[in-house]
Amino acid sequence: MSEVRHFKVASGRSNIALAKKVVEHQGIHLSEVTIRNFSDGEIWVKYEENIRGVDLFLIQSTNAPADNLLELLILIDAAKRASVRRVTAVIPYFGYARQDRKDQPRVSVTAKLEANLLTRAGADRIITIDLHSSQIQGFFDIPLDHLYASPVLLKALKMLNLETIAIAAPDVGGVKTARSYAKRMDAELILVDKRRPTHNVAEIMNIIGSPKDKNIIVVDDLIDTGTTFVKCAEALMDGGAKKIIGLCVHPVFSGEALDKIEKSKAIEKIFVTDTIPLHRESKKIEVISVAELLSEAIFRTHDNRSISSLFEIER
Numbered sequence: 001m002s003e004v005r006h007f008k009v010a011s012g013r014s015n016i017a018l019a020k021k022v023v024e025h026q027g028i029h030l031s032e033v034t035i036r037n038f039s040d041g042e043i044w045v046k047y048e049e050n051i052r053g054v055d056l057f058l059i060q061s062t063n064a065p066a067d068n069l070l071e072l073l074i075l076i077d078a079a080k081r082a083s084v085r086r087v088t089a090v091i092p093y094f095g096y097a098r099q100d101r102k103d104q105p106r107v108s109v110t111a112k113l114e115a116n117l118l119t120r121a122g123a124d125r126i127i128t129i130d131l132h133s134s135q136i137q138g139f140f141d142i143p144l145d146h147l148y149a150s151p152v153l154l155k156a157l158k159m160l161n162l163e164t165i166a167i168a169a170p171d172v173g174g175v176k177t178a179r180s181y182a183k184r185m186d187a188e189l190i191l192v193d194k195r196r197p198t199h200n201v202a203e204i205m206n207i208i209g210s211p212k213d214k215n216i217i218v219v220d221d222l223i224d225t226g227t228t229f230v231k232c233a234e235a236l237m238d239g240g241a242k243k244i245i246g247l248c249v250h251p252v253f254s255g256e257a258l259d260k261i262e263k264s265k266a267i268e269k270i271f272v273t274d275t276i277p278l279h280r281e282s283k284k285i286e287v288i289s290v291a292e293l294l295s296e297a298i299f300r301t302h303d304n305r306s307i308s309s310l311f312e313i314e315r
Contacts, residue, residue, distance in 0.1 A: 007302045008051060012060035012075055014068040018092060018274050019059040021291035026299070031056075035071065043067065045074050052083040057127075057298050062095035062114065063252065063276050069095060069114065073121040080122035088125040088301060089118055090294060092275035093222075093250045097132035100139075115139035127297055129275055129290060130221050130249040145307055147297055149249045149273050149290055150177075154184060156271050156288045157217065157247065164242075166190050166214040170232040178219045181247070190216065192232045212240030222250035223270075226257030233266035246270030251278060251285070258282050 010031040011019030023030050032048035056079050060072040072089060079087045099110035111133070118126065119142055126144040131137065137144050168190040169178035175191060182189040190209035216236050223229050223246075233244040244266050251272040261267055261284055272278075273290045293310060300307045 007055040007057065007298070008049075009057045009059065009298065010047070010075070010079075012058070012068065012071045014061045014063065014071070015059065015092060015274070015277055017277055018061075018289070018291060018294075021274075021289055022059060022295045022298070025292050025295035033075070035075075041067075043071050043074055045071070045078050047078060047082055051079060053085045055302050056084045056087045057090050057301075058087060059090045059092070059294070061093040061276055062091055063093050063250075064095065064254075069117075073117055076118070076121040076123050086124045087122060088127060088298075089123045090298065091126060091128045092273075092290065092294065094128045094131055094136065097136055100133040100136055111136050112139045125301065127294070127301065129273075129293075132221055145297060145301065147290075147293060147307070147310060149275075149288075149293070150181065150184075151310070152273065152288050152290055152293060153247050153249070153271055154181070156286070157185075157245070160245070162215045162217075162243070162245070164214050166209065166211060166216050168192055168209075168211070168216050168218045168232065168236060170218055170220050170228050174220055177221060181217065181219050185217075187217075188214070190236070192235055207235060207239050210239070211236045214241055215243045215245065216241045217245050217247060219247045221248070222252050223248045223257060223261075223272075224252045224254050226253065226255075226260040229270075230260050230264045230267065233264060237266040243268055248272045250275050251287075252276060253279065258285070261285070 008031045009023050010033050013035055019030055034046045034048055036044045058075050062069040076087055096110040096114050102109055125142060129147045130149055131146060137146055165185055166188040167178050167182040169175045170192050179189055190211055193206040218232055236244060245268055248270055262282055269284055269286060271286050271288055274287050297307050
């Protein structure tokens, strides 16, 4: 790389594979960090190279377990105590984002708590991808760059050369995202009305729009237990859909999610990103990397350039 860039990229352990891809695009190496757990589980970190005066980018998703978040906080604190110039937390998947409001008595707004913890630990800036709720941006008193994985996912989708396409949102919360995809692809929008009687239990009630004889793209920001996504796909197939393809940014895939997806006759394939590493491979899951997107965002942040052009989707 001809241009000398005075920044470094380090990573926690939650998604080391993605971090390595990011620096590979940049033509640099990951800064060496030693991270250990004591026998009682306590986390210890040490930067093995000088980071004084450095513009440091820390890559770490905060998916479960909670140690991933704590590890990021410790990495930020260690960097600030090592006299880093600026530390940017690059959080491909922002965990606890679903706890973004007080929807019943005596519960925590944990997404706000996480924002406070990151700020108090010393983060100067946040870069993240596809927040579950856009309002979380307002929880931070430091700059936050909210990237979208839609450009990379749409490129993969267009390679399928599907015709008679409709975009479906699996619930009301995903309508805005689905509408954006529908607009970009000049496709019809379908809404699957979902009611959830208890946590992690979804019931599909009604389909708004006609899926008959269409190739349906079901768009969601994350898949957790897989119940909602599978029931949505089955409801659309029962409505006469020809093919069901999924687009999901964050493959949380907790519990038996992958088993449910693999057993579903309605789902042909789901495109996901590598914001969270998969626990195991699946023939129905195709991973599209966001490494290049994050790499370019880091370059532009370091150079104090606009990142708004990263939101543009190539037609």
